[in-house]
Amino acid sequence: MRERITSRANPLMTHIRKLASSRAYRQSSGAYMGDGAKLLEEAVRWRAALQCVVCTADAELPELPAGVRLAEVPRDVMRSISPMEAPQGALFTAALPDQTLPERLTGSRYLALEGVQDPGNVGTILRTADALGADGLLLLPGCADLYNPKTVRASMGALFRLPVWRCTLAELRALGERSGLPLLGSALSADAADVRRAGLERAVTLIGSEGRGLSGGALAICGGTVRIPMRERCESLNAAAAAAILLWEGFR
Numbered sequence: 677m678r679e680r681i682t683s684r685a686n687p688l689m690t691h692i693r694k695l696a697s698s699r700a701y702r703q704s705s706g707a708y709m710g711d712g713a714k715l716l717e718e719a720v721r722w723r724a725a726l727q728c729v730v731c732t733a734d735a736e737l738p739e740l741p742a743g744v745r746l747a748e749v750p751r752d753v754m755r756s757i758s759p760m761e762a763p764q765g766a767l768f769t770a771a772l773p774d775q776t777l778p779e780r781l782t783g784s785r786y787l788a789l790e791g792v793q794d795p796g797n798v799g800t801i802l803r804t805a806d807a808l809g810a811d812g813l814l815l816l817p818g819c820a821d822l823y824n825p826k827t828v829r830a831s832m833g834a835l836f837r838l839p840v841w842r843c844t845l846a847e848l849r850a851l852g853e854r855s856g857l858p859l860l861g862s863a864l865s866a867d868a869a870d871v872r873r874a875g876l877e878r879a880v881t882l883i884g885s886e887g888r889g890l891s892g893g894a895l896a897i898c899g900g901t902v903r904i905p906m907r908e909r910c911e912s913l914n915a916a917a918a919a920a921i922l923l924w925e926g927f928r
């Protein structure tokens with residue numbers, strides 16, 4: 677049954693605005709929001725835990741699972757709740773998945789991010805990791821919220837397909853040891869191994885922020901470092917670009 681909501685002050689509209697703007701509210705309510713018809717299609721296809729879909733009258737929607745609340749709103753109300761400058765006519769809320777660290781990592785290739793603060797970069801890296809066959813992503817302290825609407829949108833559906841966990845450096849070190857996977861840090865130091873000969877097909881590769889790189893603590897838990905060869909006049913790469921190269925080398 678499609679309900680119709682015309683007030684911006686409706687409790688559901690207030691709930692969605694808070695999901696879009698507040699990480700603390702997302703965590704306390706156990707939900708997040710995604711924006712766009714294409715992203716909704718991916719959420720349905722990959723069985724995200726959808727709770728509610730809000731749309732305008734002219735929006736084309738996929739067939740929704742039973743029990744998902746569906747609300748139709750005027751365009752002005754959609755503009756008031758969508759974080760996008762040009763809303764696409766459909767958005768959704770979904771329950772946050774369980775992000776409890778596993779006892780061990782059963783795959784071969786993982787990426788760990790430290791201090792990557794831009795939500796778009798985190799989402800893009802997740803999308804690239806999914807495309808290039810990584811088995812999961814680990815977010816260390818200082819990273820953008822995985823469920824920020826910009827991160828969700830930039831992931832282009834990879835959020836629903838690839839496991840992501842949050843952990844500390846100590847937890848990552850212990851997890852790598854239990855899983856028999858080496859930790860390799862990306863760095864520009866002269867003694868770092870050339871990425872083309874680094875053996876990334878079985879490892880957890882760590883990437884730091886564009887400005888600072890990996891912290892001393894992160895480098896300390898790594899069994900080795902790898903570097904991406906580049907011109908001497910260039911100091912670093914964008915984190916998403918570096919991740920793409922490292923992921924491709926492991927995939928290749």
